[in-house]
Amino acid sequence: MSLTVRSVDATLxxxxxxxxxxxxxxxxxxxxxxxxxxxxxEGVTGRAYxxxxxxxxxxxxxxxxxxxxxxxxGTPADPxxxxxxxxxxxxxxxxxxxxxxxxxxxxxxxxxxxxIAAGLPLARLLGAPLKPIPAYNSNGLGLIExxxxxxxxxxLVAEGFRAVKMRLGRAPADDLAAVRAVRAAVGPGIEVxxxxxxxxxxxxxxxxxxxxxxxxxxxxxxxxxxxxxxANAQLTATLRTPxxxxxxxxxxxxxxxxxxxxxxxxxxxxxxxIGGVTGWRDAAAxxxxxxxxxxxxxxxxxxxxxxxxxxxxxxLEYVDWAAPVxxxxxxxxxxxxxxPDRPGNGxxxxxxxxxxxxxx
Numbered sequence: 001m002s003l004t005v006r007s008v009d010a011t012l013x014x015x016x017x018x019x020x021x022x023x024x025x026x027x028x029x030x031x032x033x034x035x036x037x038x039x040x041x042e043g044v045t046g047r048a049y050x051x052x053x054x055x056x057x058x059x060x061x062x063x064x065x066x067x068x069x070x071x072x073x074g075t076p077a078d079p080x081x082x083x084x085x086x087x088x089x090x091x092x093x094x095x096x097x098x099x100x101x102x103x104x105x106x107x108x109x110x111x112x113x114x115x116i117a118a119g120l121p122l123a124r125l126l127g128a129p130l131k132p133i134p135a136y137n138s139n140g141l142g143l144i145e146x147x148x149x150x151x152x153x154x155x156l157v158a159e160g161f162r163a164v165k166m167r168l169g170r171a172p173a174d175d176l177a178a179v180r181a182v183r184a185a186v187g188p189g190i191e192v193x194x195x196x197x198x199x200x201x202x203x204x205x206x207x208x209x210x211x212x213x214x215x216x217x218x219x220x221x222x223x224x225x226x227x228x229x230x231a232n233a234q235l236t237a238t239l240r241t242p243x244x245x246x247x248x249x250x251x252x253x254x255x256x257x258x259x260x261x262x263x264x265x266x267x268x269x270x271x272x273x274i275g276g277v278t279g280w281r282d283a284a285a286x287x288x289x290x291x292x293x294x295x296x297x298x299x300x301x302x303x304x305x306x307x308x309x310x311x312x313x314x315x316l317e318y319v320d321w322a323a324p325v326x327x328x329x330x331x332x333x334x335x336x337x338x339x340p341d342r343p344g345n346g347x348x349x350x351x352x353x354x355x356x357x358x359x360x
Contacts, residue, residue: 001117003040003077008106010065011035012058013357015324019152022142024169024199031321032058032359035349036065038109040077046113047347048105049322050272051298057098059360064102072106079110079278096250100273107276108302108345116344121305123339126281128309132336135300135316136163136193143170146177150185153192162335163191163218163315169199172208179215188216193244193315195221202231209239219244219266227254229261242266247297251275252282259290266314270297277306284310301330301346305339325353 014030021028032055038046052058071089072082086103087095095103115125123130137156141149141164149166156164166182168175182192194217200208205223212220219242224231226248236243242265249255249269258264269283284306287294293314296303300318307313316337323329327348330337340346 001042003042003044003113003117005072005075005077005082006039006041007037008065008069008072008109009037009039010062011037011354011358012052012055012062012360013325013354014055014359015321015357017139017321019140020142021140022144023167023195023197024143025197027142028053033322033325034058034061034065034105035325035354036105036109038072038077038106038113040113042117044077044113044117046077046109046111046116047345047349048108048112048276048302049299049347050101050105051321055359061098061102062360064099065105068102068106077110077113079107079114079276082106082110083278100250100275104272104274104276104279107278108271111277112345112347119343121339121341121343122277122302122345123305123308126277126305126309128305130339130341131308132333132338133304133307133313133316134163134335135161135318135332135337136165136191137161138165138317138319141166141182143167144178146174146181149178150181153182153185157186157190160332160335161318162189163193165193165195165221165317168194168196168212172211175208176211176215179212179217183216191218192216193218193221196223198222198225200224202228202234205231205235206238209235209241213240217241221245221268222247229258229263232258232263233261236262236264244268244295246270246295247273249274249283252279252286255283255286259286259292264292266293266295268295268297268315268317271299271302271306277302280306281309284312287312300337301326304330304337305345308339325350325357 246267
């Protein structure tokens with residue numbers, strides 16, 4: 001079934017987080033989410049959302065969506081055609097950063113519309129079964145003192161997860177104490193990931209990650225600047241604990257360059273930054289050529305479908321930031337997320353909640 005775009009609209013909401021996100025870069029207590037609706041002449045609506053980090057960025061992205069509507073209204077709701085049109089529209093501005101995220105949103109919404117029109121869950125449209133994907137709980141575990149981190153880790157595991165992620169970037173001795181407190185709290189059967197959010201330079205990373213190398217962590221995520229592939233490659237070659245990067249890959253080409261540099265043991269593309277569903281599929285194919293495990297970054301509702309269709313699928317990062325505005329939030333059962341067995345990517349807005357949290 002071919003579809004034609006009737007309108008593209010965006011709504012910015014600011015959703016309070018159950019647990020604040022405290023990282024080495026910032027502390028976030030509410031999630032600015034841009035909700036996209038791509039409506040077609042055939043009555044099918046494709047949906048996607050973006051985590052904008054800052055409310056101001058959400059307003060800027062919403063303004064860009066008005067240009068998207070002007071460019072796409074009356075054209076095929078086809079991911080490749082839409083991307084081509086938008087890349088031409090934004091050529092002088094440059095298709096990167098916020099613009100690239102908006103283009104990714106449209107790509108994801110187009111795929112959702114196609115799956116709904118086909119009467120298939122997105123995973124099945126991509127040729128994959130609706131299989132359970134192991135998920136780690138990434139809600140919270142920020143830069144809090146060790147006893148509080150241990151208590152929060154126990155709460156996260158009690159929600160049905162077999163893995164959690166903590167943020168690092170305190171003083172070195174405090175990081176070590178927090179890691180040991182969390183490990184003691186959850187026991188040996190629970191995996192613990194650690195994220196530095198690019199807080200370190202290479203000498204500091206070699207020292208600090210080296211001091212934690214025997215603490216049983218599942219990975220060190222972004223110890224240094226994400227695009228310093230030489231530094232990441234040195235860490236990868238030196239440390240026993242795997243190095244994870246990828247949330248900042250600006251399209252599949254960045255992933256290809258990282259792979260050429262052996263810059264990590266693991267990769268975790270972000271749906272918005274990698275290029276939506278289309279970019280994710282290209283990234284997954286590249287990871288498959290090297291046999292490198294691929295996890296997701298944020299957007300668990302859509303990422304569950306994509307990981308089901310990813311040959312080297314590893315972990316789904318679970319955050320519940322969009323759950324308050326979803327009619328049917330993603331469910332975690334026995335530490336796994338299974339894509340819902342309904343047409344599309346599973347996103348449907350709770351209109352009353354959207355009205356409650358809407359800004360601007």
